[in-house]
Amino acid sequence: MGEWLFDLGNTRLKYAPLDADGCVGGVCAVAHDGIAFADDAWDALPSHIRTAHVASVASPALRDALLQVLQARGAAVKLAATQVECDGLRIAYADPTRLGVDRFLALLGAHARGGAWLVAGVGTALTLDLLDDAGGHRGGRIAPSPALMRDALQMRARQLPAQGGDYREFAGDTLDALASGCTGAALGLIERSLREAVTLFGSTPGLLLHGGGAAALLPHLPAVVHAPSLVLEGLARQALARRL
Structure with a gap:
């Protein structure tokens, strides 16, 4: 499972593997205080990630902290952005x-x-x-x-x-x-x-x-x-x- 999905909100981070068939795998959640993550926040993550798809509405500091962790695991990070059209949605x-x-x-x-x-x-x-x-x-x-x-x-x-x-x-x-x-x-x-x-x-x-x-x-x-x-x-x- 080299691809992972990350949803970083104002109070917690939810993440899951992207299965080979395109489905969301088992979801984990980590709370944060709006400023920083706990030291053990990343214990469930694999040591190597090929691709990380990241959506964030949290502060830039929290987003950057997440990206640093992902990049340290070798991930190519792809930040989600709103599009006018995507997959049939307008x-x-x-x-x-x-x-x-x-x-x-x-x-x-x-x-x-x-x-x-x-x-x-x-x-x-x-x-x-x-x-x-x-x-x-x-x-x-x-x-x-x-x-x-x-x-x-x-x-x-x-x-x-x-x-x-x-x-x-x-x-x-x-x-x-x-x-x-x-x-x-x-x-x-x-x-x-x-x-x-x-x-x-x-x-x-x-x-x-x-x-x-x-x-x-x-x-x-x-x-x-x-x-x-x-x-x-x-x-x-x-x-x-x-x-x-």
Whole structure:
């Protein structure tokens, strides 16, 4: 397995081998603090890597630290970038540099699954992107994720905890009310986007959910498809497209 896929986000790195058939192999995840990786972060990596396909939305310092490790293992590094068209996907942005590479790759992974999708990524931000069944990106939305909402509230009001509480439709205490309000805001935006997609398409698209904060939303979205490795799936598609 000489080719590897790396998805470097704001809180963790996910990586996996690219199998001979073009599929994503077993996924590993390593957390970071936004500044540096732990000393044992690379223990699971092989000593030699032929090619490393890297997508990064993290700081330049973290990205450079990853690239140094990969190059020390002999890897030819190929950085992912958003493209106007790739593997049948056409993005809605006139300027591809304005669409984050993580959103682009998630769309690419969604398109490879076939059909129309609303792609929801729950990380530092909540991102929503609508994809039709012909591979046309119809645009999207960006909002704070539930975790970021909680952090922002605590910054302004220290007495409001940034974590804890359970989702309830009408909470009877502050901790549950915080969890319910922030999670509910994300759910409401997803649900509205699905309704508007029905108006546009005439039918309901599938809902794909990915990202580190997806777990809190999954129980409240019964028709959702959880795709925790969706960005890596898209990175694999871009890697294959580069060979053609």
